Amino acid sequence: MSLLSRLGLCLVVAVSSARGAVLALDAARLEGDGWEAGPLHLALEVEGPLPALELKVARFRLEPAALEGRDLRLACPRLELDETGDVRCPDARLTLAMPPWKSVQGRLRGAKTGEGLTLSLSPLSLDGGRIEGTLSVSGAQSRADLRFRGLDLAVPGRRWFVEWQPRGRLGGRFAGALETDGRWRVHGRWTLAEAAFSDVDGLRVGEGLSAVLTLEGRGRDGSAAGSVELTLSDGQLYLDPFYLAFERPLRVAVRGRVAPGELRLSHFEAAMDGVFHAAGRLRWHGGRLHGLRLRAALDDLEQAYPSLLQPVLIGTALDDLEVEGRASGTLVWGADGPEALGLMLDGVTVADRGGRFRLAGVDADLNWAREDAPRDSTLAWREAGLYRIGLGGTRLQLQAAGDRVTVAPFSLDLLDGRLEITGLMLTGFLSGALEAVAGARLKGVKLEALSRALSWPPLQGEVNAVLPRLHYHEGRLSLEGDLVVELFGGKVVVEGLEIQDPLGPAPVLETRLRLENLDLAQLSATFSFGRIEGSLEGRVRNLRLVGWELAAFDAELRSPSDDPRPHRISQRAIDDLTELGNGVASGLSGTFLGVFKTFAYDRLALRVRLEGDTAHLDGAPRTGGGYYIVKGALLPRVDVIGRNHRVAWKELLSRLRNIRVQKAVVE
């Protein structure tokens, strides 16, 4: 009624003429509040039993929807008028072109009665899709009850959602009502088939989606409240960085209200059966998150890891894992950021596919608070591993708050011995600059177990050490204190050990070694290198392993000046040296020296300094060129003399070939 009134009021030019039984009205232009049309031709034919109405509009524009149409033709062959002034058109036909739709056509039923205006679409075709239902204006209320089928989303998408490029077919039902005081309510259920979309950067993309969306809402003056439920059951979705393939349906439900500058969700929920379930509530105000309470459960970490966890871990040591088990957690977010976090792990196994680390049988109840008093947490695992070194299980008691985690002393099995950690504290979680400090003690760690784990020749001995401070910061792990390895009857002291980027592609290990009183008899027996009696001492400076491979060192090994052990070297050891050297082994044993099973020696000395791919060699000083590696003593005397001081490292093996018996004389 109000629309027609406005139409009448806004009629600018009205030219009417009666020509026989036809009443025609032509207008160059009509306009109203939010619309305009023209030229317009309205003809009323009154010759038959019922008058016929025909409306033609060359162009029209609806401002609120930014719609422009042309060639509108509405024909009502039977216009029913009664004495009360009611007007009905039981069977009208409508055709028009209204971009983005090329063709809109269909049948209508319309009635203007004392109760209001009713327009029924039965149905209306939009480029292959169909809409049917009723639009009505009655008293203070306008209502719509529409059903859609097969609407092509690409058509409106090209006009109103260019940056999202939607495609797919939409069907469903929509019902809504608008009161003159501004109150409105809607509910609907839509189905999407073969839907796709993509933003301009391709960072939010859906393909082949099937979805069902149900909506219920009401509102007034820019505020709205209601609920939305969405089920995605086919296709794939990429919301950078997350990728989801809907082999199982994803259900999302949201209930809340929105007002200018504020969003409150009293309940939201997302679930994928057997994979994850999350629920909570949140408040968004003034362009930022003001409050969030979230409960989440990952029922199957093997399924959840690739789509929900790995994408945010790319570039870290945790981006290529095999994971099993269950996890659940809670998150409380306040106006100033995260306030509390809880994480439960149940039977979790984590293994790096690169073989760098693994944890099995992990159970945890971890709690963190931003400001409150530290909360107690526990973390336990059944077994663990670092590279090829196995670690036993343990149970940690820890407290976390703010930027700090402190762990109560704990110990675990390590290579048939024990590793005890005390005073472990981690900081820098919030700033991103993770730092850890701890003290450590190694008790009875067996080298035999170590050599077994690393497939080395079997070594005997054990490691006992007190490390007052282990420190990890900016990718660098450093040990303060000496690591004493009891080995071959003596000891090897590891000093100043540092490992940079321990889980990276090329970890760098730097340290110094001090060798004290090693029993060569035990050492040579381990390597089946003949038999050498005596002691060995020395230093290895600037030892550097990159990617666990030897990159540089400066080793200086020698017999102690006051060695109490006898100095004897077996013919086998000489043979081995000789065989390494130049194949003279048989020559030595073939000479009269072959009757001697062992030889006395004065001292052993060898210095090897590796720089780049070159080894620099030296030994005990010798007049007349070269240097002693083995300086013989007594009779018969055998000297092993080195000649070259600089050799390619790879050629050190060849250099060993050059070690030869320079002198084998009986004086």
Place this chain on the structure above:
Amino acid sequence: MIKRAGWPLLSLLLSACVTINIYFPAAAAEEAARVIVRDVLKGTEAAEPEAAPAEGQNGAALDGPSGALRMVLHLLETMVPQAHAAQADININTPAIARLRQSMQKRQKALAPWYRAGAIGFNARGLVEVRTLKPVPLNQRNRLKKLVADENEDRNALYREIARANGHPEWEDEIRKTFARIWVEEAPKGYWYKTDGSWKRK
């Protein structure tokens, strides 16, 4: 007082006059970078540098020791780098560098289609960067991101190790800049690279 302060002051002045210049061997670095970049981009097998002694040999050939000793030698052989007859100013023949080169070569086959498709390119820090994910199927996007992250880890380690292997960790930045330029120079036509913050196609 002045007398007492004289010697320390003189020492300070003398020490203040000492200038130590260590020049970055740009030409050698460029040559080394080109060798590595060509190897990686071609995706061919790592060319093992030929073994040759640094000095003359005067020992007889060794057929090989036996038993545990052979095992130790074998371990040593796997742990030590191949020697190179010519000592360049920039040494790239270390086990760590060889391993990083191999790792990058192996990954190249997986990266190459995305270089060609324009999804990724080289940036000014000598790293690989995602240019656009549009050409990448949805289910392969995170795989590509991980490839890029792994490649960059290797590249960062490579630049660091070349500087370290040559005894000048402070050269890392110069080496990185050299590589950044050589990656672009050696890239096949059609590859993308980032310069002054914007992408260009070679």
